[in-house]
Amino acid sequence: MPDFSRRQFLTSCAAAGMAVASPSLLVPARHASATPATLIRAGTRTIEVNGRAATVYGLMQANGTHGLIAEAGGPFQVRLENGLDEETLIHWHGLTPPWKQDGVPNVSQALLSPGGAHNYDFLLNRAGTNWMHSHHGLQEQRLLAAPLVVRGPAEAREDVQEVVVLFHDFTFRDPAEVLAGLQGVEQVAQAPAAPDHAAMGHAAMGHGAPAPAAGGHSGGRGVAAPAGAHLNDVEYDAFLANDRTLDDPEIFRVERGGRVRLRLINGAAATNFWIDLGGLEGRLIAVDGMPVEPVRGRRFEFAIAQRLDIALDLPKNEGAWPIFAIREGERARTGFILATASGAVERVGGDADEAAAAVGLALEGKLRAAQPLAGRPADREHTVTITEAPGYVWMLNGKRHGEDAPLPVAEGERVEITFRDHTTMAHPMHLHGHHFQVVAINGKRFPGAVRDTVLVPSQGSVTIAFDAVNPGKWALHCHHLYHMNGGMMTAVEYQT
Ligand code: C2O
Numbered sequence: 001m002p003d004f005s006r007r008q009f010l011t012s013c014a015a016a017g018m019a020v021a022s023p024s025l026l027v028p029a030r031h032a033s034a035t036p037a038t039l040i041r042a043g044t045r046t047i048e049v050n051g052r053a054a055t056v057y058g059l060m061q062a063n064g065t066h067g068l069i070a071e072a073g074g075p076f077q078v079r080l081e082n083g084l085d086e087e088t089l090i091h092w093h094g095l096t097p098p099w100k101q102d103g104v105p106n107v108s109q110a111l112l113s114p115g116g117a118h119n120y121d122f123l124l125n126r127a128g129t130n131w132m133h134s135h136h137g138l139q140e141q142r143l144l145a146a147p148l149v150v151r152g153p154a155e156a157r158e159d160v161q162e163v164v165v166l167f168h169d170f171t172f173r174d175p176a177e178v179l180a181g182l183q184g185v186e187q188v189a190q191a192p193a194a195p196d197h198a199a200m201g202h203a204a205m206g207h208g209a210p211a212p213a214a215g216g217h218s219g220g221r222g223v224a225a226p227a228g229a230h231l232n233d234v235e236y237d238a239f240l241a242n243d244r245t246l247d248d249p250e251i252f253r254v255e256r257g258g259r260v261r262l263r264l265i266n267g268a269a270a271t272n273f274w275i276d277l278g279g280l281e282g283r284l285i286a287v288d289g290m291p292v293e294p295v296r297g298r299r300f301e302f303a304i305a306q307r308l309d310i311a312l313d314l315p316k317n318e319g320a321w322p323i324f325a326i327r328e329g330e331r332a333r334t335g336f337i338l339a340t341a342s343g344a345v346e347r348v349g350g351d352a353d354e355a356a357a358a359v360g361l362a363l364e365g366k367l368r369a370a371q372p373l374a375g376r377p378a379d380r381e382h383t384v385t386i387t388e389a390p391g392y393v394w395m396l397n398g399k400r401h402g403e404d405a406p407l408p409v410a411e412g413e414r415v416e417i418t419f420r421d422h423t424t425m426a427h428p429m430h431l432h433g434h435h436f437q438v439v440a441i442n443g444k445r446f447p448g449a450v451r452d453t454v455l456v457p458s459q460g461s462v463t464i465a466f467d468a469v470n471p472g473k474w475a476l477h478c479h480h481l482y483h484m485n486g487g488m489m490t491a492v493e494y495q496t
């Protein structure tokens, strides 16, 4: 079974030049109604982690392809089937569909019962590296997530090899148990942590983290979070790149001197990473699927739910180049390998030499949108405060989801939202149905990236701007799965 799913994943994602867009998505839009929908089935599969079999969820096409590669300008015609024995609903993270096809239970759509199906049909109006994942309960921690790449017409013609990699954090525990463990112990008053305590995460800060899991990834060698803050909530058994650890990483065969476009997706439930290109230098060309003015570098901050498109020009020699994702504050890492036909692949360990720094906004502050919003003053400004309360409760504007008051907007407005984080953690804030531009960090304005998920650091503020052009009621939440389940979700609601 692992072989089967791996081979299928390679087919769908690795061999990008040759991939494998679903035929129904290649026809011009005007023929759309005549084409059959692509079936995507939520189901279970077996992978191997640390030498142990694990039954996880997945989103497979009829031919076994995990996820979907589609063409910009074409239709998104998908029949989503629930092959699980529990309810589910899938959100198309990064797409901007009509509201009722957005896949958020109780906000845009009804949950799918086991055996049920929903049909989706809308225009893919822009290219980008996106993903799909469950928006129900804690299913995302069980890997109910897959790539959703929308390829632009120019990209499809380029002589560039695409490498699509979805990252996860993985636990053998029941995610409900993880959440219960986080909720179990009342928070103590937050005192600024000494650096060696900060590295211990919630255990030190009184959130009641479960005992460190096996795997040697606990925080003893960690780095300090910014003063008074802490980084990781959950101890994991492994970190995965396309379902695999560095014990048995995916190897992408590349051309000597070839051009590669990494399409990296942080599908982790609760982990911010650093992408480490090892011996290579890359150019970051898009974030969350939206183009930015290229930024050269070897290490890139990569918050939960974000995507990074990185262009690489490979050396002219034979070789093998590991690409890592290192958990912030720790040494634990996962990754994959680019290797030429006779490049010798050496074993690389699951721990970096040093713990990675905290993921913050150093990169964010450098990003500039390649296609910024039109210059225009805000018609409406909202502030969203982020606070926490004992029992692992996380709130937006002082309310948990369910008691919250959605933020009103009106169609046609330029809207700005300022997030102010008064908690001890950073929060990857995601708005559905729109792309926003990051326009200020800690009150300092700049024309930042256009994207859909931005990290708001502990004790910091971030302002985003967007044009209200997609009427409906749209989820606005922290993409840390346990924070979201702890209440950290509201909505932006168009007034009629
Ligand atoms: Cu990635 Cu509310 O979603």
Ligand code: CU
Pocket: 394, 426, 427, 428, 478, 479, 480, 483, 484, 488
């Ligand atoms: Cu959060």
